[in-house]
Amino acid sequence: MPFKKLHANLLESLERMNISEPTPFQKKSIPVIKSGSNVFCTAPKDAGKTTTLILTTLQKLKCEAVGKAPRAVVLVENKERAMEIYQAFLLYTKYNSLRVYVGYEELHIDIQKSEIFEGVDILISTPKTMNKLFLLNGVSTSQLKIFSIDDADFLIQKSDTSAIISITQSIQKCQYVLYSEKLHPKLKRFESYFMEYSKIIQL
Known part of the structure; x- marks a missing residue:
């Protein structure tokens, strides 16, 4: 069972939230993501994709803060989703040192730059905001895992x-993991950009 091979800090969090069994999607996807491959994760709503994203991200970062540059990036559609994911991460990072930061279009880019500069481990952002930060040298990707x-x-x-x-x-x-409900041809096209040699997990 994949939950048994997770970091002790994550197992404690899962126990606190009374989550004892992985969903069928989590059983299939967590070991593959942990192996370090690029992965297309495709499953219907409520299959456990968000929890998988959080667990595998925290596992990769060994549940501890290191340095100042982000080691994990999570891209989301908009501010609302960014805040949802942020709150979900906080449930798992409450008892470890990981620093989670959320950025979005409505927050002034200079504020984001200076706050990220203070040091973050996980950066949650929208594609446009992340790209803007990137172009303004507001975020280093040298440590991304x-x-x-x-x-x-x-x-x-x-x-x-x-x-x-x-x-x-x-x-x-860097390892890339893309979560979606369907593997649309437009998403599959990312294989020729950054999802090289990717594996596909479908439920």
């Missing part, structure tokens, strides 16, 4: 695709 895109279905309709490609082109070495 894992880059996740939450509910990536929004990229099928929106113009955020170019922002994502722009960001990922400058990242040297």
Whole structure:
């Protein structure tokens, strides 16, 4: 069972929230993500995608703060979703030293730059804001270990695709995990940009 092989801090958090059994999607996806592969994770709503994203991100960072530059990035559609994911992360980071930061279009970019400069481990942002930070040297990607895109279905309709490609082109070495309800051809196209040799987990 995948939960048994998680960091002790995460197991304690899961126990506190009375989560004892992984969902079928989590059983399939967590070991593959932990292996370090790039992964397309496709499953219907309420399959446990958000919890998988949080657990695998925290596992990758060993549940402890290191340095100042973000080691994990989570891209989301908008401010509302950014805040939801942020609150969900806080449930798991309450008893460890990890620093989670959330950025979005409505928050002035200079404020974000100075707050990120103070030191963060996990950066939650929208593609446009992340790209703007990137272009203004407001965020270093030199320490990035894992880059996740939450509910990536929004990229099928929106113009955020170019922002994502722009960001990922400058990242040297990183694991990419893309979560969506369906594996749309537009998402599959990321294989030729940053999702090389990716595995597909479908439920």
